[in-house]
Amino acid sequence: MSKKKxxxxxxxxxxxxxxxxxxxxDSRWEIAGTAARVIxxxxxxxxxxxxxxxxxxxxxxxxxxxxxxxxNRILLFATVIPWIEVALGLAMVLGYCTRTASQISSGFxxxxxxxxxxxxxxxxTLENCGCFGGGIHLTQGQAMGLDSLxxxxxxxxxxxxxxxxxxxxxxxxxA
Amino acid sequence: MAQQRSLIAGFGILLVTASxxxxxxxxxxxxxxEVPSYRSKGPADAPITxxxxxxxxxxxxxxxxxxxxxxxxxxxxxxxxxxSHMPWDFHRWAANxxxxxxxxxxxxxxxxxxxxxxxxxxxxxxATDVETNKADxxxxxxxxxxxxxxxxxxxxxxxSAKAVADELKRNRDAWVKSTPTLVINGKRFIxxxxxxxxxxxxxxxxxxxxxxx
Numbered sequence: 001m002s003k004k005k006x007x008x009x010x011x012x013x014x015x016x017x018x019x020x021x022x023x024x025x026d027s028r029w030e031i032a033g034t035a036a037r038v039i040x041x042x043x044x045x046x047x048x049x050x051x052x053x054x055x056x057x058x059x060x061x062x063x064x065x066x067x068x069x070x071x072n073r074i075l076l077f078a079t080v081i082p083w084i085e086v087a088l089g090l091a092m093v094l095g096y097c098t099r100t101a102s103q104i105s106s107g108f109x110x111x112x113x114x115x116x117x118x119x120x121x122x123x124x125t126l127e128n129c130g131c132f133g134g135g136i137h138l139t140q141g142q143a144m145g146l147d148s149l150x151x152x153x154x155x156x157x158x159x160x161x162x163x164x165x166x167x168x169x170x171x172x173x174x175a
Numbered sequence: 176m177a178q179q180r181s182l183i184a185g186f187g188i189l190l191v192t193a194s195x196x197x198x199x200x201x202x203x204x205x206x207x208x209e210v211p212s213y214r215s216k217g218p219a220d221a222p223i224t225x226x227x228x229x230x231x232x233x234x235x236x237x238x239x240x241x242x243x244x245x246x247x248x249x250x251x252x253x254x255x256x257x258x259s260h261m262p263w264d265f266h267r268w269a270a271n272x273x274x275x276x277x278x279x280x281x282x283x284x285x286x287x288x289x290x291x292x293x294x295x296x297x298x299x300x301x302a303t304d305v306e307t308n309k310a311d312x313x314x315x316x317x318x319x320x321x322x323x324x325x326x327x328x329x330x331x332x333x334x335s336a337k338a339v340a341d342e343l344k345r346n347r348d349a350w351v352k353s354t355p356t357l358v359i360n361g362k363r364f365i366x367x368x369x370x371x372x373x374x375x376x377x378x379x380x381x382x383x384x385x386x387x388x
Contacts, residue, residue, distance in 0.1 A: 053199035057373075058353045061365030071372070087192040096184050127235070133352065137265065171180040 033160025036153040040105055041092025043150060048085030051133035056082075062130030066115050067122070082133070092157065095165025102158035109151040116144050205361035206349040210257045213280035217247060217255035222385035223378055226257045228346055228356040231273060231292045232266035232300050236355040238367040240293045243357075246370075246378065253387055254378075258289065260342045261354045268300060268308045271330075273339045275312045278329035279321055287319040 051059050060078035063069060069077055088108070091101040112131070119126055120140055129143035138146065162168060207226050227243065229236040247254045260277070262269035272292050279288040292299070292315065299315075302308035316326055329335055357364045357374060360381045364374040382388040 049195060049199070052196050053203055054350050054352050055203065055363040055365075057363050057365045057369060058356070061353055061369060064366065064368050071368070075373075083192055083196055086195050087188055090188045090191055094184075094188070096188060097181075127233075128353075167184045171177050171184060 027163075029160045030163035033156050033162070034164040037092050037095065037098060037102065037157035037161035037165070040102075040150055040153050040157055041089045041094075044085045044089030044092060044105065044108075046089075047132050048082045048087075048089055050136075051078075051082035052086060054133050059130060059133050062126075062128055062133070065124065065126055065130075066119055067124065068115055068118065094167045095162075095169070096167040096171075098162045098165045098168055099158055102154050102161060106151055106154040106158065109147045109154060112147045113144060113151070116140050116147070203350045205358070205363075206346075206351065207358045207361055208259060208345065208349075210259055211277075211280065213283055213285045214259075214277075215255055215257040216286055218252055219255065221253055221255040222387045223250070223253055223360055223381055224255045224257060226259055226358040228259045228261045228351045228354060228358070230261050230263050230266055230269045230354045231276065231289075232269035232296065233263065233354045234296070235366055237293045237296050239355045239357065239370055240290070242367050242370055246375070250378070250382065253382060258285070259346060260339050261346055261351065261356075262339060262343060263354065266300075268302060270336065270339055271305075271308055272299070272312060274330050274335045275316065275326075277339065278326050278335060279316060279319065281329060282321050282325065284319050284321060288315060291315045291318065 056075060056079040059082065060075045063074050063078055064071070085108075088101060088105055091097060092105060116126075116129060126140050128137040129140060131138055131143050131146065207224065210226070225243065225246070227239065229239075243256055247256065260273040262273045276285055276288045276292060279285055292312075295315070299308065299311040302311055313323075317323065353365050355366060357370050359374055359377050362377055364370050364377070379388065
């Protein structure tokens with residue numbers, strides 16, 4: 001083998017200088033991330049099921065109080081959101097597309113925080129935030145606290161929640 | 176292979192979601208319970224029955240009182256309004272008010288006390304103790320010339336409070352979770368905004384169906 005060829009082979013086996021060193025995650029973080037993912041998922045499931053079982057008009061009436069959406073879109077929104085919450089909750093609990101599901105759940109919590117914050121700024125008092133439909137009544141302050149906590153948990157699920165994701169593991173398993 | 180499994184898992188999640196959604200619809204059929212006759216106004220054979228699930232201490236419930244009266248005037252003889260109690264636990268005096276109104280109803284003056292309780296809601300809802308609350312409501316009862324002995328006996332009877340509590344439980348079990356909920360010929364509407372928009376449309380459609388428009 002020529003010297004040139006040998007050098008070429010050596011080069012090929014060298015690690016890429018720009019590649020970041022593999023991240024080693026403490027297993028405790030992985031457990032915490034999994035717990036966060038399951039908690040967020042269960043909360044979405046409870047919330048979505050509560051709303052799905054009640055008439056959509058109930059949730060629509062709560063959304064009306066936020067005065068954000070045009071009135072002719074509210075009932076559609078109130079019908080669709082609970083289904084998305086149930087699907088998202090199932091994906092989080094079962095560990096399906098974990099990182100995407102965590103990103104979507106973070107988006108949801110940011111949207112809720114924006115909506116709640118805007119009612120506070122506009123001086124609108126809500127008797128029920130609607131987080132769990134007509135089921136569990138939370139004030140704006142309580143709901144913002146819960147949503148902030150869940151946003152942190154979603155981030156934790158995004159970073160560390162993929163380790164024990166049963167569906168993702170099944171999808172990626174070698175045949 | 177991974178793509179196939181991903182599709183199967185995604186489809187499974189959607190299937191479970193749809194099953195939960197449809198099961199929810201099956202478990203919450205139209206609910207329009209009968210109420211005592213003194214809690215209903217309008218002809219018994221009216222083509223439209225509006226059942227109002229309401230709480231005397233709830234500010235949103237106050238906002239449907241006017242629109243409901245207007246609807247009855249708009250369609251004379253065609254609307255029956257029935258009232259069902261939903262006194263929330265977090266409204267401190269709501270259950271007392273419900274019992275008081277029911278006891279007035281037994282003397283056929285439910286709607287008189289109903290109107291006063293809603294009109295003066297901001298005043299009596301602010302009571303800081305039970306005695307003040309009872310005194311406020313008693314004043315309203317006196318103003319509509321009730322037989323006060325019978326009314327006092329009724330409000331102090333534990334069976335009156337139990338009847339209201341049982342009604343609340345029955346309504347909650349039927350997934351009535353918000354006040355004011357207005358069930359118009361089996362279809363639910365929540366709050367005055369929905370009553371004045373979707374609710375009125377539904378009334379028009381139901382009247383047209385019954386040939387009563």
